[in-house]
Amino acid sequence: MxxxxxxxxxxxxxxxxxxxxxxxxxxxxxxxxxxxxxxxxxxxxxxxxxxxxxxxxxxxxxxxxxxxxxxxxxxxxxxxxxxxxxxxxxxxxxxxxxxxxxxxxxxxxxxxxxPPLIEVVGHTPIAEAFVALADVLGYATARSLPDGPPAEHTGAVIVAGQGRGDAEALRAALDAGVPHIALVASRRRGSALLDELGLGEQERARIHTPAGLDIGARTAPEVALSILAEVVEAVRSTRTPPQVADRPAEAVDPVCGMTVTVGRDTPHLTAEDEEFWFCGTGCRDRYAAGLVG
Structure with missing residues (x-):
């Protein structure tokens, strides 16, 4: 370039x-x-x-x-x-x-x-294995403090503190609107923790616990693999990454029929209380001349 x-x-x-x-x-x-x-x-x-x-x-x-x-x-x-x-x-x-x-x-x-940004809370064997596997897939990972807010545009938060700061990390991820939140815990401990936080039905549904897909994982690396597979599924189900701003509006040029993106510099005309956008000044001027004629 x-x-x-x-x-x-x-x-x-x-x-x-x-x-x-x-x-x-x-x-x-x-x-x-x-x-x-x-x-x-x-x-x-x-x-x-x-x-x-x-x-x-x-x-x-x-x-x-x-x-x-x-x-x-x-x-x-x-x-x-x-x-x-x-x-x-x-x-x-x-x-x-x-x-x-x-x-x-x-x-x-x-x-x-x-690449998707995944924040990992905890320094347990599962957390370490997850970071290593995510690196292989080209995902960006960050280690965060349990009570700190996730970075902007974080795609997922994996809470793997095994009881150390889990509640604080879950609350911070929920408040930040993180799309995918996973808690590494047994079904019983996970449910008890969500009860302890006093979460409503909608907030409980946003937390995946036990974290990961059910692949019969037993070792820390296998559990990390199941969690990463669930993250990939969540990331790929969203066509537009969270970092991408909303797409600008589009309009059809009434002269040539082209689809144009509406922006600050897009040639524009207001006529009879209607808004028109054009591919260029030539089409705009032709349309304006037709209105006068």
């Missing part, structure tokens, strides 16, 4: 900020972008870098946000209206962009998502 884009990407990765890396892999004259041009697309639709003019950028923005919200890597083919369509290829998406002045583009969109 160009230095500025690569430096920004590294910074975002360190801060656990999701983004999409967009790279032009093929360009046909007279497109303004060239192979190797790159950009970062943020969760709010903001773009850093260059992958084409306003019309191409709008198509990239909308497709990138779809990729970020569970769509996965995507090869985007942006064609001017009337251009022959590329042969269909698995994993490719074709967008016919009426406002392009000419030239086709192929842009690879790769979502860059931080």
């Amino acid at each position: 160009p230095k500025t884009v690569s430096a920004r990407a590294l910074e975002l990765a360190e801060r656990r900020v999701p983004f999409v890396h967009a790279r032009v892999v093929r360009a046909q004259a007279p497109a303004s972008a060239h192979p190797g041009d790159e950009a970062i697309v943020y969760g709010d639709g903001t773009i850093d870098g260059f992958v084409g003019g306003m019309c191409a950028e709008g198509s990239v923005r909308t497709a990138a946000l779809g990729a970020l919200h569970g769509g996965g890597p995507l090869l985007l083919r942006v064609l001017p209206q009337g251009e022959a369509v590329f042969p269909e290829t698995p994993g490719a998406q074709v967008v016919v962009n009426p406002c392009l002045s000419g030239g086709a583009l192929e842009i690879f969109l790769e979502p860059v998502l931080p």
Whole structure:
């Protein structure tokens, strides 16, 4: 990546900020972008870098946000209206962009998502084995204090203190709204602890105890494996990771029919108490001229 884009990407990765890396892999004259041009697309639709003019950028923005919200890597083919369509290829998406002045583009969109963050409470053999296995899967783990709040965007909290700070850790995870909370305890001890906390039905349902899937585990590593399997199941059931901001609204350009992402810089017009958004200023001006005429 160009230095500025690569430096920004590294910074975002360190801060656990999701983004999409967009790279032009093929360009046909007279497109303004060239192979190797790159950009970062943020969760709010903001773009850093260059992958084409306003019309191409709008198509990239909308497709990138779809990729970020569970769509996965995507090869985007942006064609001017009337251009022959590329042969269909698995994993490719074709967008016919009426406002392009000419030239086709192929842009690879790769979502860059931080690995799920799992906080582990306790230093028991099960806790140690869990951290080691989670590292193999590429998950990020953090050791937290029982009475400390989980870090922002924590995907799961595993309470494995074996009686040391378990109640405080469960309360903190519940208050923070952590999506997956697991308590390492026998069924009897787990139930007694939840009674002790005075939890209502909804809060009790959010705590998985005994932690882990029932795979007949006996040793600490086997129990850790069963807990990690349950975490994977929970993480994969959610298409959009918790770090990803809500997807911006979309609208259909009333002139060319393109789907555009609504943002601060999206060309916009209010007419007869209705709001309209456009792929570019050309479509907006044509629509405005029709209203006057």
